[in-house]
Amino acid sequence: MSKSVLDLIEDRAEEIASLGAANEELGRLTDRSAELLREVGVMKMLQPAKYGGHEAHPADFAEAVMRLASLDGSTGWVSGIVGVHPWEMAMCDSRVQEEVWGESHETWIASPYAPMGILRPVEGGFVFNGRWQFSSGTDHCDWIFLGAFLGDAEGTMLMPPENYHVILPRSDYEIIEDTWDVVGLRGTGSKDVVVKDAFIPDYRAIPFSKFMDGSQPREAGLTSPTYHxxxxxxxxxxxxxxxxxxxxxxxxxxxxxxxxxxxxxxxxxxxxxxxxxxxxxxxxxxxxxxxxxxxxxxxxxxxxxxxxxxxxxxxxxxxxxxxxxxxxxxxxxxxxxxxxxxxxxxxxxxxxxxxxxxxxxxxxxxxxxxxxxxxxxxxxxxxxxxxxxxxxxx
Missing domain, CATH: 1.20.140.10 (Butyryl-CoA Dehydrogenase, subunit A, domain 3)
Incomplete structure (x- = not known):
């Protein structure tokens, strides 16, 4: 019988804990800490099976995050935040899922969801601009979810506000160094990210209301209770x-x-x-x-x-x-x-x-x-x- 994620964490517990001070000093997870998270598989617990994920019970995911955080807070925090993003990606358009995981099932996705950007509609999609704080684990991620408000043709936010989640590859945003100097969770590397005039295909911008009302996973045809x-x-x-x-x-x-x-x-x-x-x-x-x-x-x-x-x-x-x-x-x-x-x-x-x-x-x-x-x-x-x-x- 293959080992569970918790078993794999226990096998590496001493090393995970030993890297806590190094994560804090570096201001992000060390490459070895990130490698250990890949080895234990926590980031794939909520990932769809089609792309090598476990489609695990979310309670099992929570227990894995708790154990990691009990060894090092920053490692647990990054696993908890970045580890939820495959859950949302499973609901998204099949084209973006293939873009993210088609070549590698190990791709990580960052965030934040705060609507700090504006989507300006253009033919086939949107032009996107904004700046966001607190992108935890972002140095080890190759894609990102960002929160946005829908704008008009001039880029002025529509009223009442319409909140979107927008999906971008690493080439479309900049991570701003030296923007994470805080009292705690220093090893999470929760830095600012900036987007300037990125083109977003329409299938990579999703109304947040569809996640909130549960229609997004239904439309995606997902059957596992995990996604509902x-x-x-x-x-x-x-x-x-x-x-x-x-x-x-x-x-x-x-x-x-x-x-x-x-x-x-x-x-x-x-x-x-x-x-x-x-x-x-x-x-x-x-x-x-x-x-x-x-x-x-x-x-x-x-x-x-x-x-x-x-x-x-x-x-x-x-x-x-x-x-x-x-x-x-x-x-x-x-x-x-x-x-x-x-x-x-x-x-x-x-x-x-x-x-x-x-x-x-x-x-x-x-x-x-x-x-x-x-x-x-x-x-x-x-x-x-x-x-x-x-x-x-x-």
Whole structure:
């Protein structure tokens, strides 16, 4: 029997973890870290079987991302974000799938989805311009998904706004060096990208609404339940999994470090009931976050498999679960770090890197709780929230 992705990760766990500091110093994943991700196959878990992918259950993907992030936050983050893109590409026009994977099933696709560009219609497609921040793992990718607004013939954004996802090869965009200098997740290399007057064939620009309402995978003829879970469940899954995995990494590093630690009072940590209580409580909270996230995506997979309708309220509750899981895990990690003493914050101690990485992961737009919790509460009270920005993450 062939080994699972998790088995392959365990085989390489020590080396993956050992490269964390090098990834951070380089400001992107080292070539060896990227090679290890290719070896374990995490990026192909959600890729269609036609192009060498696993069409895996998304819960299995989430567990692989968590484990990678527990070894190195940046490695887990890149696997979580870049690893979701084959899921979306499976829904896209067969022509662009062949362009991306026809010569190599190993091609990686970057993003971001924020609509920071304008599509100007021309014969056969569009002319595209814009600049985007936060393209995680982009140095190791040869294609990219970029968010855009549809414009008129003069390139002025149409109103009301129409959001698109646009697919480009590496030759059509520029990665801007020295645009990723941040406190955490430094090894993700989440740099800016720029597009100047690129021609986009019409089959490589897709209305985002078709991903949100589920029509895109239906029109693509996809039958696996993996491709019919909501976009707002699938896309955040990799990111939230990474954050929870990072908290698990902080816990593991802390437990190892605290085994031999003697506090300034002369008390060994193993004899300090207050620290032990905090460590155990944090472990329970982090585990609860993992269970909630995995259960959430399994429920959606089962709904799709059983032919059940997924309602707006279901989607709102799903996002609430994801956001709450991330916040719970990071709050628990803070309790761990607060009891690690000054030596826990030394730069050669991985606890501090996990701590910085986890908090950096929390500032991603998908983890902002305000509008998500607001909308979820309204649906619980049988009120339909008003249209607009509040719904953008639901």
């Amino acid at each position: 879970i909501p976009f707002t469940t699938a896309f955040p899954l990799g990111i939230t999994s990474a954050v929870i995995g990072i908290a698990e990494g902080a816990l593991a590093a802390s437990l190892e470090y605290q085994q031999k630690r003697v506090q300034i009072t002369g008390t060994k940590v193993k004899d300090d009931p207050y620290v032990l209580f905090a460590l155990s409580d944090a472990a329970a909270e982090i585990h609860a976050s993992r269970v909630a996230l995995i259960d959430n995506v399994r429920r959606f997979y089962d709904k799709v498999q059983n032919g059940e309708e997924i309602t707006f309220a279901d989607r709102a509750h799903s996002r609430r679960t994801q956001v709450a899981a991330a916040w719970r895990a990071v709050r628990a990690m803070d309790e761990i770090v607060a009891r690690s003493g000054g030596n826990g914050m030394r730069m050669d101690n991985p606890i501090q890197r996990f701590w910085r990485d986890g908090h950096m992961g929390m500032v991603h737009a998908i983890h902002v709780p305000g509008s998500v919790f607001h909308v979820s509460a309204l649906t619980d009270m049988d009120f339909m929230p008003p249209p607009g920005p509040m719904l953008s993450m639901i």
